[in-house]
Amino acid sequence: YVVDKGNHRHFMEKEIYEQPEVISHALSHYMNFAENTIGANAPEIDFRAVSSLAVSACGTAYLAGLIGKYWFERYARLPVEIDVASEFRYREMPLQPSQAALFISQSGETADTLASLRYCKENGLKIGAVVNVQESTIARESDAVFPIMAGPEIGVASTKAFTCQLAVLASLAIGAGKARGTVSADEEKALVRQLAEMPRIMSRVLNLVQPQMESLSRELSKCRDVLYLGRGTSFPLAMEGALKLKEISYIHAEGYAAGELKHGPIALIDENMPVIVIAPYDRFFEKTVSNMQEVAARGGRIIFITDEAGAAASKLPTMATIALPNVPEIIAPMIFSLPIQLLAYHTAVFMGTDVDQPRNLAKSVTVE
Numbered sequence: 402y403v404v405d406k407g408n409h410r411h412f413m414e415k416e417i418y419e420q421p422e423v424i425s426h427a428l429s430h431y432m433n434f435a436e437n438t439i440g441a442n443a444p445e446i447d448f449r450a451v452s453s454l455a456v457s458a459c460g461t462a463y464l465a466g467l468i469g470k471y472w473f474e475r476y477a478r479l480p481v482e483i484d485v486a487s488e489f490r491y492r493e494m495p496l497q498p499s500q501a502a503l504f505i506s507q508s509g510e511t512a513d514t515l516a517s518l519r520y521c522k523e524n525g526l527k528i529g530a531v532v533n534v535q536e537s538t539i540a541r542e543s544d545a546v547f548p549i550m551a552g553p554e555i556g557v558a559s560t561k562a563f564t565c566q567l568a569v570l571a572s573l574a575i576g577a578g579k580a581r582g583t584v585s586a587d588e589e590k591a592l593v594r595q596l597a598e599m600p601r602i603m604s605r606v607l608n609l610v611q612p613q614m615e616s617l618s619r620e621l622s623k624c625r626d627v628l629y630l631g632r633g634t635s636f637p638l639a640m641e642g643a644l645k646l647k648e649i650s651y652i653h654a655e656g657y658a659a660g661e662l663k664h665g666p667i668a669l670i671d672e673n674m675p676v677i678v679i680a681p682y683d684r685f686f687e688k689t690v691s692n693m694q695e696v697a698a699r700g701g702r703i704i705f706i707t708d709e710a711g712a713a714a715s716k717l718p719t720m721a722t723i724a725l726p727n728v729p730e731i732i733a734p735m736i737f738s739l740p741i742q743l744l745a746y747h748t749a750v751f752m753g754t755d756v757d758q759p760r761n762l763a764k765s766v767t768v769e
């Protein structure tokens with residue numbers, strides 16, 4: 402069927418604003434909201450018996466996998482080995498049939514991801530696929546398919562597929578934790594309740610941050626380089642922010658673990674360098690603020706993406722502070738994705754690039 406832009410200027414904008422709705426589809430596929438339980442287990446993969454998880458994907462799907470790693474290790478106490486598919490397939494890593502493998506792909510057709518999947522299959526691993534296109538090759542060749550329910554994604558820059566991948570990975574990690582006895586029934590209920598709140602909070606945040614992101618994009622469009630920093634699950638998010646900006650605005654951007662700042666990138670900081678710091682008020686907050694201090698001391702211009710508690714706790718001067726509502730830790734990566742996507746989107750629109758079809762990029766990379 403034909404997908405149109407509705408009232409939006411670009412598919413990317415439409416897809417950003419669809420997130421509250423599609424996330425709610427993704428969540429209801431894996432959760433029972435009447436009982437606040439997760440049903441994310443597929444009989445094909447017995448998480449109780451799995452010794453570790455091998456995860457592979459490309460681009461944005463890989464960054465979703467990196468956030469998933471934090472969740473699987475924390476909630477299911479399951480070690481995760483993750484790599485970009487183009488490395489994974491050639492590393493000749495030793496694999497055991499007691500491991501399970503998870504492949505994440507919006508299209509389900511990415512050549513390197515598919516080759517990694519076949520490599521794991523040959524080694525006797527059970528295969529799970531987190532995909533958007535359920536008829537895809539990756540879905541067909543997997544033992545268990547975990548659909549992300551995002552609906553067709555047309556914009557080359559992935560937005561709603563990313564947050565839906567995260568919602569599914571969170572569900573799988575909690576489900577695996579439940580099966581392995583590392584998530585109690587009470588914890589499961591609390592986490593499901595927190596996830597259930599997400600669509601409502603997403604709608605609120607999209608409206609809240611849009612004007613600020615649009616005005617900031619004018620500043621950003623004048624820059625040659627931008628640095629994104631974060632810790633914990635905000636580290637992969639920093640890389641995702643940088644990827645989104647470079648894909649559609651062609652501004653050079655890097656995402657770094659905040660703790661790595663002093664191991665190199667700090668040399669780049671001057672008064673022309675915007676540094677986007679992603680820091681919810683979590684257990685990493687103080688550490689990230691101390692990195693921010695190092696940026697401020699060198700005249701770097703800080704765009705501080707935090708929450709109300711974080712904005713109140715830091716007194717550092719910033720170029721802009723974006724204060725999102727305080728949200729539970731499990732949903733923070735999805736909520737914090739929204740200002741990041743909008744900032745890249747508005748910067749690209751302001752610069753007049755071809756937002757939905759950026760130069761040199763294809764929606765689905767079916768060649769190596």
Ligand code: AGP
Nearest residue numbers: 460461462506507508511558559
């Ligand atoms: C994201 O904005 C990208 N255009 C790209 O990195 C994409 O996520 C990657 O090519 C993987 O695609 P897939 O999810 O269809 O496998």
